[in-house]
Amino acid sequence: MRIGQLARRSGVSVRALRYYEEQRLLESTRTPGGQRDYPDEAMERVQLIQDLFAAGLSSRTVVELLPCVSTGVATPAMLDQLIIERDRIAARIQDLTRAKTKLGRVIENVTAANVAQD
Amino acid sequence: MRIGQLARRSGVSVRALRYYEEQRLLESTRTPGGQRDYPDEAMERVQLIQDLFAAGLSSRTVVELLPCVSTGVATPAMLDQLIIERDRIAARIQDLTRAKTKLGRVIENVTAANVAQD
DNA sequence: CTCGTACCTGACGTTGACGTCAGGGTTGGC
DNA sequence: GCCAACCCTGACGTCAACGTCAGGTACGAG
Incomplete structure:
Protein backbone atom coordinates (compact mmCIF):
# COMPACT_ATOMS: atom_id res chain seq x y z
CA MET A 1 0.00 0.00 0.00
CA VAL A 73 9.59 -8.29 25.45
CA ALA A 74 11.31 -5.63 27.54
CA THR A 75 14.57 -4.89 29.29
CA PRO A 76 14.42 -3.76 32.93
CA ALA A 77 15.02 -0.17 31.80
CA MET A 78 12.10 -0.43 29.40
CA LEU A 79 9.92 -1.82 32.16
CA ASP A 80 10.82 1.12 34.41
CA GLN A 81 9.95 3.51 31.64
CA LEU A 82 6.65 1.73 31.02
CA ILE A 83 5.72 2.07 34.66
CA ILE A 84 6.74 5.73 34.74
CA GLU A 85 4.55 6.47 31.74
CA ARG A 86 1.60 4.53 33.08
CA ASP A 87 1.80 6.41 36.36
CA ARG A 88 2.09 9.71 34.53
CA ILE A 89 -1.06 8.87 32.61
CA ALA A 90 -2.82 7.91 35.81
CA ALA A 91 -1.87 11.22 37.41
CA ARG A 92 -3.08 13.07 34.34
CA ILE A 93 -6.38 11.25 34.51
CA GLN A 94 -6.77 12.43 38.10
CA ASP A 95 -6.08 16.02 37.06
CA LEU A 96 -8.59 15.82 34.27
CA THR A 97 -11.17 14.23 36.48
CA ARG A 98 -10.82 17.04 39.00
CA ALA A 99 -11.13 19.65 36.25
CA LYS A 100 -14.16 17.88 34.82
CA THR A 101 -15.82 17.79 38.23
CA LYS A 102 -15.12 21.47 38.66
CA LEU A 103 -16.64 22.36 35.30
CA GLY A 104 -19.55 20.06 36.03
CA ARG A 105 -20.32 21.95 39.19
CA VAL A 106 -20.16 25.27 37.38
CA ILE A 107 -22.55 23.92 34.77
CA GLU A 108 -24.93 22.77 37.45
CA ASN A 109 -24.86 26.12 39.19
CA VAL A 110 -25.42 28.05 36.01
CA THR A 111 -28.20 25.74 34.89
CA ALA A 112 -29.90 25.99 38.27
CA ALA A 113 -29.67 29.79 38.15
CA ASN A 114 -31.15 29.90 34.67
CA VAL A 115 -33.98 27.60 35.61
CA ALA A 116 -34.71 29.72 38.67
CA GLN A 117 -34.85 32.75 36.42
CA ASP A 118 -37.48 31.16 34.16
CA MET B 1 1.88 41.10 47.40
CA VAL B 73 -23.03 33.49 36.15
CA ALA B 74 -23.01 32.57 32.48
CA THR B 75 -24.58 33.50 29.18
CA PRO B 76 -26.07 30.70 27.04
CA ALA B 77 -22.99 30.85 24.80
CA MET B 78 -20.74 30.42 27.81
CA LEU B 79 -22.82 27.50 28.99
CA ASP B 80 -22.45 25.84 25.60
CA GLN B 81 -18.73 26.36 25.74
CA LEU B 82 -18.58 24.94 29.26
CA ILE B 83 -20.39 21.82 28.13
CA ILE B 84 -18.16 21.46 25.09
CA GLU B 85 -15.06 21.65 27.23
CA ARG B 86 -16.37 19.27 29.83
CA ASP B 87 -17.19 16.74 27.14
CA ARG B 88 -13.78 17.22 25.57
CA ILE B 89 -12.19 16.47 28.91
CA ALA B 90 -14.38 13.42 29.35
CA ALA B 91 -13.36 12.11 25.94
CA ARG B 92 -9.73 12.74 26.76
CA ILE B 93 -10.10 10.79 29.99
CA GLN B 94 -11.43 7.87 27.99
CA ASP B 95 -8.45 8.01 25.63
CA LEU B 96 -6.03 8.13 28.52
CA THR B 97 -7.78 5.30 30.29
CA ARG B 98 -7.50 3.13 27.19
CA ALA B 99 -3.83 3.96 26.84
CA LYS B 100 -3.23 3.23 30.50
CA THR B 101 -4.96 -0.11 30.23
CA LYS B 102 -2.85 -0.94 27.20
CA LEU B 103 0.38 -0.08 28.98
CA GLY B 104 -0.81 -1.95 32.04
CA ARG B 105 -1.27 -5.11 30.00
CA VAL B 106 2.17 -4.76 28.49
CA ILE B 107 3.64 -4.35 31.97
CA GLU B 108 1.82 -7.46 33.15
CA ASN B 109 3.06 -9.49 30.21
CA VAL B 110 6.62 -8.36 30.62
CA THR B 111 6.57 -8.93 34.35
CA ALA B 112 5.10 -12.39 33.91
CA ALA B 113 7.78 -13.26 31.34
CA ASN B 114 10.56 -12.04 33.63
CA VAL B 115 9.21 -13.98 36.58
CA ALA B 116 8.99 -17.11 34.47
CA GLN B 117 12.59 -16.58 33.48
CA ASP B 118 13.77 -16.46 37.10
C1' DC C 1 23.21 57.72 49.96
C1' DT C 2 24.27 53.31 48.65
C1' DC C 3 24.02 48.79 47.74
C1' DG C 4 21.77 44.49 46.81
C1' DT C 5 17.72 42.49 45.42
C1' DA C 6 13.60 42.53 43.08
C1' DC C 7 11.15 44.35 39.33
C1' DC C 8 10.16 46.57 34.66
C1' DT C 9 9.54 46.28 29.33
C1' DG C 10 10.70 44.60 25.02
C1' DA C 11 12.18 41.05 22.13
C1' DC C 12 14.11 36.86 20.54
C1' DG C 13 14.55 31.58 21.58
C1' DT C 14 12.42 26.89 22.53
C1' DT C 15 9.81 22.60 21.75
C1' DG C 16 6.91 19.00 19.29
C1' DA C 17 4.15 17.43 15.73
C1' DC C 18 3.24 18.40 12.09
C1' DG C 19 1.44 22.24 7.70
C1' DT C 20 2.83 24.04 3.52
C1' DC C 21 5.32 25.33 -0.48
C1' DA C 22 8.82 24.72 -4.23
C1' DG C 23 10.70 22.07 -7.70
C1' DG C 24 10.91 17.81 -9.66
C1' DG C 25 10.35 12.43 -10.39
C1' DT C 26 6.96 8.00 -10.68
C1' DT C 27 2.86 5.32 -11.90
C1' DG C 28 -0.34 3.44 -14.71
C1' DG C 29 -4.46 3.65 -17.67
C1' DC C 30 -5.44 4.92 -22.34
C1' DG D 1 4.01 8.20 -25.12
C1' DC D 2 0.97 11.19 -22.67
C1' DC D 3 -1.27 13.01 -18.89
C1' DA D 4 -3.41 13.28 -14.40
C1' DA D 5 -2.76 11.83 -10.03
C1' DC D 6 0.38 10.62 -6.90
C1' DC D 7 4.83 10.70 -4.76
C1' DC D 8 9.69 12.45 -3.56
C1' DT D 9 13.10 15.51 -0.75
C1' DG D 10 14.36 19.61 1.39
C1' DA D 11 13.29 23.49 3.99
C1' DC D 12 10.81 27.10 6.11
C1' DG D 13 6.30 28.21 8.84
C1' DT D 14 3.06 27.51 12.87
C1' DC D 15 1.21 27.66 17.56
C1' DA D 16 1.12 27.94 22.72
C1' DA D 17 3.08 28.77 26.95
C1' DC D 18 6.36 30.18 28.49
C1' DG D 19 12.33 30.64 29.03
C1' DT D 20 15.93 33.74 28.67
C1' DC D 21 18.62 37.75 27.90
C1' DA D 22 19.54 42.82 27.66
C1' DG D 23 19.30 47.21 29.47
C1' DG D 24 17.28 49.95 32.73
C1' DT D 25 14.20 51.26 37.19
C1' DA D 26 12.16 50.66 42.13
C1' DC D 27 12.44 49.32 46.95
C1' DG D 28 14.17 49.08 51.50
C1' DA D 29 17.67 48.10 55.05
C1' DG D 30 21.67 50.20 57.02
Missing part, protein backbone atom coordinates in the same frame (compact mmCIF):
# COMPACT_ATOMS: atom_id res chain seq x y z
CA ARG A 2 1.26 3.48 -0.80
CA ILE A 3 1.42 6.43 1.54
CA GLY A 4 -1.75 8.18 0.40
CA GLN A 5 -3.85 5.11 0.94
CA LEU A 6 -2.36 4.44 4.37
CA ALA A 7 -3.05 8.05 5.29
CA ARG A 8 -6.69 7.85 4.24
CA ARG A 9 -7.24 4.48 5.90
CA SER A 10 -5.64 5.38 9.20
CA GLY A 11 -6.87 8.93 9.30
CA VAL A 12 -3.54 10.69 9.63
CA SER A 13 -1.86 13.00 7.16
CA VAL A 14 0.76 12.01 4.61
CA ARG A 15 3.10 14.47 6.28
CA ALA A 16 2.57 12.77 9.62
CA LEU A 17 3.48 9.37 8.18
CA ARG A 18 6.71 10.76 6.73
CA TYR A 19 7.38 12.37 10.09
CA TYR A 20 6.89 9.02 11.85
CA GLU A 21 9.45 7.46 9.55
CA GLU A 22 11.87 10.31 10.18
CA GLN A 23 11.48 9.62 13.91
CA ARG A 24 11.99 5.87 13.33
CA LEU A 25 8.50 5.05 14.52
CA LEU A 26 7.42 3.50 11.23
CA GLU A 27 9.30 1.67 8.49
CA SER A 28 8.64 1.27 4.82
CA THR A 29 10.12 -0.48 1.86
CA ARG A 30 10.56 1.41 -1.38
CA THR A 31 9.46 0.74 -4.92
CA PRO A 32 12.19 0.80 -7.60
CA GLY A 33 11.11 4.37 -8.22
CA GLY A 34 11.68 5.35 -4.60
CA GLN A 35 8.08 5.53 -3.40
CA ARG A 36 7.15 4.19 0.03
CA ASP A 37 5.37 0.85 0.25
CA TYR A 38 3.63 -0.30 3.43
CA PRO A 39 2.38 -3.72 4.54
CA ASP A 40 -1.14 -4.06 5.91
CA GLU A 41 0.14 -4.24 9.49
CA ALA A 42 1.25 -0.63 9.14
CA MET A 43 -2.30 0.44 9.90
CA GLU A 44 -2.26 -1.08 13.37
CA ARG A 45 1.16 0.38 13.94
CA VAL A 46 -0.03 3.86 13.05
CA GLN A 47 -3.02 3.41 15.31
CA LEU A 48 -0.75 2.41 18.15
CA ILE A 49 1.50 5.42 17.58
CA GLN A 50 -1.52 7.70 17.62
CA ASP A 51 -2.78 6.15 20.84
CA LEU A 52 0.54 6.68 22.55
CA PHE A 53 0.78 10.25 21.28
CA ALA A 54 -2.75 10.86 22.49
CA ALA A 55 -1.64 9.60 25.88
CA GLY A 56 0.93 12.36 25.94
CA LEU A 57 4.06 10.34 25.23
CA SER A 58 6.74 12.06 23.18
CA SER A 59 8.04 10.54 19.97
CA ARG A 60 11.32 9.82 21.72
CA THR A 61 9.53 7.83 24.40
CA VAL A 62 7.35 6.09 21.87
CA VAL A 63 10.34 5.00 19.82
CA GLU A 64 11.87 3.51 22.97
CA LEU A 65 8.75 1.68 24.01
CA LEU A 66 7.29 0.59 20.69
CA PRO A 67 9.36 -2.61 20.48
CA CYS A 68 8.15 -3.98 23.80
CA VAL A 69 4.61 -2.73 23.31
CA SER A 70 4.34 -4.68 20.08
CA THR A 71 6.47 -7.68 21.04
CA GLY A 72 5.87 -7.95 24.78
CA ARG B 2 4.48 41.51 44.68
CA ILE B 3 5.04 39.24 41.71
CA GLY B 4 7.95 37.27 43.10
CA GLN B 5 6.06 36.32 46.22
CA LEU B 6 2.97 35.33 44.29
CA ALA B 7 5.15 33.22 42.04
CA ARG B 8 6.76 31.40 44.94
CA ARG B 9 3.49 30.89 46.77
CA SER B 10 1.54 29.61 43.81
CA GLY B 11 4.39 27.65 42.30
CA VAL B 12 4.43 29.25 38.87
CA SER B 13 7.13 31.39 37.31
CA VAL B 14 7.25 35.17 37.29
CA ARG B 15 7.27 35.01 33.53
CA ALA B 16 4.09 32.95 33.57
CA LEU B 17 2.31 35.51 35.75
CA ARG B 18 3.24 38.32 33.37
CA TYR B 19 2.05 36.13 30.52
CA TYR B 20 -1.29 35.60 32.25
CA GLU B 21 -1.71 39.34 32.56
CA GLU B 22 -0.81 39.81 28.91
CA GLN B 23 -3.55 37.30 28.07
CA ARG B 24 -6.01 39.10 30.36
CA LEU B 25 -6.30 36.13 32.66
CA LEU B 26 -5.01 37.96 35.69
CA GLU B 27 -5.14 41.59 36.80
CA SER B 28 -2.89 43.63 39.01
CA THR B 29 -2.70 47.11 40.40
CA ARG B 30 0.58 48.99 40.26
CA THR B 31 2.70 50.71 42.86
CA PRO B 32 3.60 54.34 42.15
CA GLY B 33 6.87 52.97 40.82
CA GLY B 34 5.10 50.73 38.32
CA GLN B 35 5.52 47.38 40.05
CA ARG B 36 2.70 44.87 40.09
CA ASP B 37 0.72 44.44 43.29
CA TYR B 38 -1.61 41.49 43.82
CA PRO B 39 -4.37 40.87 46.36
CA ASP B 40 -4.42 37.59 48.29
CA GLU B 41 -7.21 36.19 46.12
CA ALA B 42 -4.77 36.17 43.23
CA MET B 43 -3.41 32.89 44.51
CA GLU B 44 -6.70 31.07 44.02
CA ARG B 45 -7.06 32.70 40.65
CA VAL B 46 -3.66 31.45 39.55
CA GLN B 47 -4.50 28.00 40.85
CA LEU B 48 -7.70 28.01 38.84
CA ILE B 49 -5.89 29.10 35.71
CA GLN B 50 -3.37 26.31 36.17
CA ASP B 51 -6.14 23.76 36.65
CA LEU B 52 -7.85 24.82 33.46
CA PHE B 53 -4.58 24.79 31.54
CA ALA B 54 -3.84 21.36 32.94
CA ALA B 55 -7.22 20.27 31.63
CA GLY B 56 -6.07 21.24 28.17
CA LEU B 57 -8.01 24.46 27.73
CA SER B 58 -6.31 27.18 25.72
CA SER B 59 -5.73 30.64 27.17
CA ARG B 60 -8.33 31.99 24.78
CA THR B 61 -10.93 29.56 26.13
CA VAL B 62 -9.89 30.19 29.71
CA VAL B 63 -10.27 33.93 29.31
CA GLU B 64 -13.78 33.38 28.00
CA LEU B 65 -14.80 31.03 30.79
CA LEU B 66 -13.01 32.50 33.78
CA PRO B 67 -15.79 34.98 34.60
CA CYS B 68 -18.48 32.35 34.92
CA VAL B 69 -16.22 29.83 36.60
CA SER B 70 -15.43 32.29 39.35
CA THR B 71 -18.82 34.03 39.53
CA GLY B 72 -21.23 31.25 38.58
Whole structure:
Protein backbone atom coordinates (compact mmCIF):
# COMPACT_ATOMS: atom_id res chain seq x y z
CA MET A 1 0.00 0.00 0.00
CA ARG A 2 1.26 3.48 -0.80
CA ILE A 3 1.42 6.43 1.54
CA GLY A 4 -1.75 8.18 0.40
CA GLN A 5 -3.85 5.11 0.94
CA LEU A 6 -2.36 4.44 4.37
CA ALA A 7 -3.05 8.05 5.29
CA ARG A 8 -6.69 7.85 4.24
CA ARG A 9 -7.24 4.48 5.90
CA SER A 10 -5.64 5.38 9.20
CA GLY A 11 -6.87 8.93 9.30
CA VAL A 12 -3.54 10.69 9.63
CA SER A 13 -1.86 13.00 7.16
CA VAL A 14 0.76 12.01 4.61
CA ARG A 15 3.10 14.47 6.28
CA ALA A 16 2.57 12.77 9.62
CA LEU A 17 3.48 9.37 8.18
CA ARG A 18 6.71 10.76 6.73
CA TYR A 19 7.38 12.37 10.09
CA TYR A 20 6.89 9.02 11.85
CA GLU A 21 9.45 7.46 9.55
CA GLU A 22 11.87 10.31 10.18
CA GLN A 23 11.48 9.62 13.91
CA ARG A 24 11.99 5.87 13.33
CA LEU A 25 8.50 5.05 14.52
CA LEU A 26 7.42 3.50 11.23
CA GLU A 27 9.30 1.67 8.49
CA SER A 28 8.64 1.27 4.82
CA THR A 29 10.12 -0.48 1.86
CA ARG A 30 10.56 1.41 -1.38
CA THR A 31 9.46 0.74 -4.92
CA PRO A 32 12.19 0.80 -7.60
CA GLY A 33 11.11 4.37 -8.22
CA GLY A 34 11.68 5.35 -4.60
CA GLN A 35 8.08 5.53 -3.40
CA ARG A 36 7.15 4.19 0.03
CA ASP A 37 5.37 0.85 0.25
CA TYR A 38 3.63 -0.30 3.43
CA PRO A 39 2.38 -3.72 4.54
CA ASP A 40 -1.14 -4.06 5.91
CA GLU A 41 0.14 -4.24 9.49
CA ALA A 42 1.25 -0.63 9.14
CA MET A 43 -2.30 0.44 9.90
CA GLU A 44 -2.26 -1.08 13.37
CA ARG A 45 1.16 0.38 13.94
CA VAL A 46 -0.03 3.86 13.05
CA GLN A 47 -3.02 3.41 15.31
CA LEU A 48 -0.75 2.41 18.15
CA ILE A 49 1.50 5.42 17.58
CA GLN A 50 -1.52 7.70 17.62
CA ASP A 51 -2.78 6.15 20.84
CA LEU A 52 0.54 6.68 22.55
CA PHE A 53 0.78 10.25 21.28
CA ALA A 54 -2.75 10.86 22.49
CA ALA A 55 -1.64 9.60 25.88
CA GLY A 56 0.93 12.36 25.94
CA LEU A 57 4.06 10.34 25.23
CA SER A 58 6.74 12.06 23.18
CA SER A 59 8.04 10.54 19.97
CA ARG A 60 11.32 9.82 21.72
CA THR A 61 9.53 7.83 24.40
CA VAL A 62 7.35 6.09 21.87
CA VAL A 63 10.34 5.00 19.82
CA GLU A 64 11.87 3.51 22.97
CA LEU A 65 8.75 1.68 24.01
CA LEU A 66 7.29 0.59 20.69
CA PRO A 67 9.36 -2.61 20.48
CA CYS A 68 8.15 -3.98 23.80
CA VAL A 69 4.61 -2.73 23.31
CA SER A 70 4.34 -4.68 20.08
CA THR A 71 6.47 -7.68 21.04
CA GLY A 72 5.87 -7.95 24.78
CA VAL A 73 9.59 -8.29 25.45
CA ALA A 74 11.31 -5.63 27.54
CA THR A 75 14.57 -4.89 29.29
CA PRO A 76 14.42 -3.76 32.93
CA ALA A 77 15.02 -0.17 31.80
CA MET A 78 12.10 -0.43 29.40
CA LEU A 79 9.92 -1.82 32.16
CA ASP A 80 10.82 1.12 34.41
CA GLN A 81 9.95 3.51 31.64
CA LEU A 82 6.65 1.73 31.02
CA ILE A 83 5.72 2.07 34.66
CA ILE A 84 6.74 5.73 34.74
CA GLU A 85 4.55 6.47 31.74
CA ARG A 86 1.60 4.53 33.08
CA ASP A 87 1.80 6.41 36.36
CA ARG A 88 2.09 9.71 34.53
CA ILE A 89 -1.06 8.87 32.61
CA ALA A 90 -2.82 7.91 35.81
CA ALA A 91 -1.87 11.22 37.41
CA ARG A 92 -3.08 13.07 34.34
CA ILE A 93 -6.38 11.25 34.51
CA GLN A 94 -6.77 12.43 38.10
CA ASP A 95 -6.08 16.02 37.06
CA LEU A 96 -8.59 15.82 34.27
CA THR A 97 -11.17 14.23 36.48
CA ARG A 98 -10.82 17.04 39.00
CA ALA A 99 -11.13 19.65 36.25
CA LYS A 100 -14.16 17.88 34.82
CA THR A 101 -15.82 17.79 38.23
CA LYS A 102 -15.12 21.47 38.66
CA LEU A 103 -16.64 22.36 35.30
CA GLY A 104 -19.55 20.06 36.03
CA ARG A 105 -20.32 21.95 39.19
CA VAL A 106 -20.16 25.27 37.38
CA ILE A 107 -22.55 23.92 34.77
CA GLU A 108 -24.93 22.77 37.45
CA ASN A 109 -24.86 26.12 39.19
CA VAL A 110 -25.42 28.05 36.01
CA THR A 111 -28.20 25.74 34.89
CA ALA A 112 -29.90 25.99 38.27
CA ALA A 113 -29.67 29.79 38.15
CA ASN A 114 -31.15 29.90 34.67
CA VAL A 115 -33.98 27.60 35.61
CA ALA A 116 -34.71 29.72 38.67
CA GLN A 117 -34.85 32.75 36.42
CA ASP A 118 -37.48 31.16 34.16
CA MET B 1 1.88 41.10 47.40
CA ARG B 2 4.48 41.51 44.68
CA ILE B 3 5.04 39.24 41.71
CA GLY B 4 7.95 37.27 43.10
CA GLN B 5 6.06 36.32 46.22
CA LEU B 6 2.97 35.33 44.29
CA ALA B 7 5.15 33.22 42.04
CA ARG B 8 6.76 31.40 44.94
CA ARG B 9 3.49 30.89 46.77
CA SER B 10 1.54 29.61 43.81
CA GLY B 11 4.39 27.65 42.30
CA VAL B 12 4.43 29.25 38.87
CA SER B 13 7.13 31.39 37.31
CA VAL B 14 7.25 35.17 37.29
CA ARG B 15 7.27 35.01 33.53
CA ALA B 16 4.09 32.95 33.57
CA LEU B 17 2.31 35.51 35.75
CA ARG B 18 3.24 38.32 33.37
CA TYR B 19 2.05 36.13 30.52
CA TYR B 20 -1.29 35.60 32.25
CA GLU B 21 -1.71 39.34 32.56
CA GLU B 22 -0.81 39.81 28.91
CA GLN B 23 -3.55 37.30 28.07
CA ARG B 24 -6.01 39.10 30.36
CA LEU B 25 -6.30 36.13 32.66
CA LEU B 26 -5.01 37.96 35.69
CA GLU B 27 -5.14 41.59 36.80
CA SER B 28 -2.89 43.63 39.01
CA THR B 29 -2.70 47.11 40.40
CA ARG B 30 0.58 48.99 40.26
CA THR B 31 2.70 50.71 42.86
CA PRO B 32 3.60 54.34 42.15
CA GLY B 33 6.87 52.97 40.82
CA GLY B 34 5.10 50.73 38.32
CA GLN B 35 5.52 47.38 40.05
CA ARG B 36 2.70 44.87 40.09
CA ASP B 37 0.72 44.44 43.29
CA TYR B 38 -1.61 41.49 43.82
CA PRO B 39 -4.37 40.87 46.36
CA ASP B 40 -4.42 37.59 48.29
CA GLU B 41 -7.21 36.19 46.12
CA ALA B 42 -4.77 36.17 43.23
CA MET B 43 -3.41 32.89 44.51
CA GLU B 44 -6.70 31.07 44.02
CA ARG B 45 -7.06 32.70 40.65
CA VAL B 46 -3.66 31.45 39.55
CA GLN B 47 -4.50 28.00 40.85
CA LEU B 48 -7.70 28.01 38.84
CA ILE B 49 -5.89 29.10 35.71
CA GLN B 50 -3.37 26.31 36.17
CA ASP B 51 -6.14 23.76 36.65
CA LEU B 52 -7.85 24.82 33.46
CA PHE B 53 -4.58 24.79 31.54
CA ALA B 54 -3.84 21.36 32.94
CA ALA B 55 -7.22 20.27 31.63
CA GLY B 56 -6.07 21.24 28.17
CA LEU B 57 -8.01 24.46 27.73
CA SER B 58 -6.31 27.18 25.72
CA SER B 59 -5.73 30.64 27.17
CA ARG B 60 -8.33 31.99 24.78
CA THR B 61 -10.93 29.56 26.13
CA VAL B 62 -9.89 30.19 29.71
CA VAL B 63 -10.27 33.93 29.31
CA GLU B 64 -13.78 33.38 28.00
CA LEU B 65 -14.80 31.03 30.79
CA LEU B 66 -13.01 32.50 33.78
CA PRO B 67 -15.79 34.98 34.60
CA CYS B 68 -18.48 32.35 34.92
CA VAL B 69 -16.22 29.83 36.60
CA SER B 70 -15.43 32.29 39.35
CA THR B 71 -18.82 34.03 39.53
CA GLY B 72 -21.23 31.25 38.58
CA VAL B 73 -23.03 33.49 36.15
CA ALA B 74 -23.01 32.57 32.48
CA THR B 75 -24.58 33.50 29.18
CA PRO B 76 -26.07 30.70 27.04
CA ALA B 77 -22.99 30.85 24.80
CA MET B 78 -20.74 30.42 27.81
CA LEU B 79 -22.82 27.50 28.99
CA ASP B 80 -22.45 25.84 25.60
CA GLN B 81 -18.73 26.36 25.74
CA LEU B 82 -18.58 24.94 29.26
CA ILE B 83 -20.39 21.82 28.13
CA ILE B 84 -18.16 21.46 25.09
CA GLU B 85 -15.06 21.65 27.23
CA ARG B 86 -16.37 19.27 29.83
CA ASP B 87 -17.19 16.74 27.14
CA ARG B 88 -13.78 17.22 25.57
CA ILE B 89 -12.19 16.47 28.91
CA ALA B 90 -14.38 13.42 29.35
CA ALA B 91 -13.36 12.11 25.94
CA ARG B 92 -9.73 12.74 26.76
CA ILE B 93 -10.10 10.79 29.99
CA GLN B 94 -11.43 7.87 27.99
CA ASP B 95 -8.45 8.01 25.63
CA LEU B 96 -6.03 8.13 28.52
CA THR B 97 -7.78 5.30 30.29
CA ARG B 98 -7.50 3.13 27.19
CA ALA B 99 -3.83 3.96 26.84
CA LYS B 100 -3.23 3.23 30.50
CA THR B 101 -4.96 -0.11 30.23
CA LYS B 102 -2.85 -0.94 27.20
CA LEU B 103 0.38 -0.08 28.98
CA GLY B 104 -0.81 -1.95 32.04
CA ARG B 105 -1.27 -5.11 30.00
CA VAL B 106 2.17 -4.76 28.49
CA ILE B 107 3.64 -4.35 31.97
CA GLU B 108 1.82 -7.46 33.15
CA ASN B 109 3.06 -9.49 30.21
CA VAL B 110 6.62 -8.36 30.62
CA THR B 111 6.57 -8.93 34.35
CA ALA B 112 5.10 -12.39 33.91
CA ALA B 113 7.78 -13.26 31.34
CA ASN B 114 10.56 -12.04 33.63
CA VAL B 115 9.21 -13.98 36.58
CA ALA B 116 8.99 -17.11 34.47
CA GLN B 117 12.59 -16.58 33.48
CA ASP B 118 13.77 -16.46 37.10
C1' DC C 1 23.21 57.72 49.96
C1' DT C 2 24.27 53.31 48.65
C1' DC C 3 24.02 48.79 47.74
C1' DG C 4 21.77 44.49 46.81
C1' DT C 5 17.72 42.49 45.42
C1' DA C 6 13.60 42.53 43.08
C1' DC C 7 11.15 44.35 39.33
C1' DC C 8 10.16 46.57 34.66
C1' DT C 9 9.54 46.28 29.33
C1' DG C 10 10.70 44.60 25.02
C1' DA C 11 12.18 41.05 22.13
C1' DC C 12 14.11 36.86 20.54
C1' DG C 13 14.55 31.58 21.58
C1' DT C 14 12.42 26.89 22.53
C1' DT C 15 9.81 22.60 21.75
C1' DG C 16 6.91 19.00 19.29
C1' DA C 17 4.15 17.43 15.73
C1' DC C 18 3.24 18.40 12.09
C1' DG C 19 1.44 22.24 7.70
C1' DT C 20 2.83 24.04 3.52
C1' DC C 21 5.32 25.33 -0.48
C1' DA C 22 8.82 24.72 -4.23
C1' DG C 23 10.70 22.07 -7.70
C1' DG C 24 10.91 17.81 -9.66
C1' DG C 25 10.35 12.43 -10.39
C1' DT C 26 6.96 8.00 -10.68
C1' DT C 27 2.86 5.32 -11.90
C1' DG C 28 -0.34 3.44 -14.71
C1' DG C 29 -4.46 3.65 -17.67
C1' DC C 30 -5.44 4.92 -22.34
C1' DG D 1 4.01 8.20 -25.12
C1' DC D 2 0.97 11.19 -22.67
C1' DC D 3 -1.27 13.01 -18.89
C1' DA D 4 -3.41 13.28 -14.40
C1' DA D 5 -2.76 11.83 -10.03
C1' DC D 6 0.38 10.62 -6.90
C1' DC D 7 4.83 10.70 -4.76
C1' DC D 8 9.69 12.45 -3.56
C1' DT D 9 13.10 15.51 -0.75
C1' DG D 10 14.36 19.61 1.39
C1' DA D 11 13.29 23.49 3.99
C1' DC D 12 10.81 27.10 6.11
C1' DG D 13 6.30 28.21 8.84
C1' DT D 14 3.06 27.51 12.87
C1' DC D 15 1.21 27.66 17.56
C1' DA D 16 1.12 27.94 22.72
C1' DA D 17 3.08 28.77 26.95
C1' DC D 18 6.36 30.18 28.49
C1' DG D 19 12.33 30.64 29.03
C1' DT D 20 15.93 33.74 28.67
C1' DC D 21 18.62 37.75 27.90
C1' DA D 22 19.54 42.82 27.66
C1' DG D 23 19.30 47.21 29.47
C1' DG D 24 17.28 49.95 32.73
C1' DT D 25 14.20 51.26 37.19
C1' DA D 26 12.16 50.66 42.13
C1' DC D 27 12.44 49.32 46.95
C1' DG D 28 14.17 49.08 51.50
C1' DA D 29 17.67 48.10 55.05
C1' DG D 30 21.67 50.20 57.02
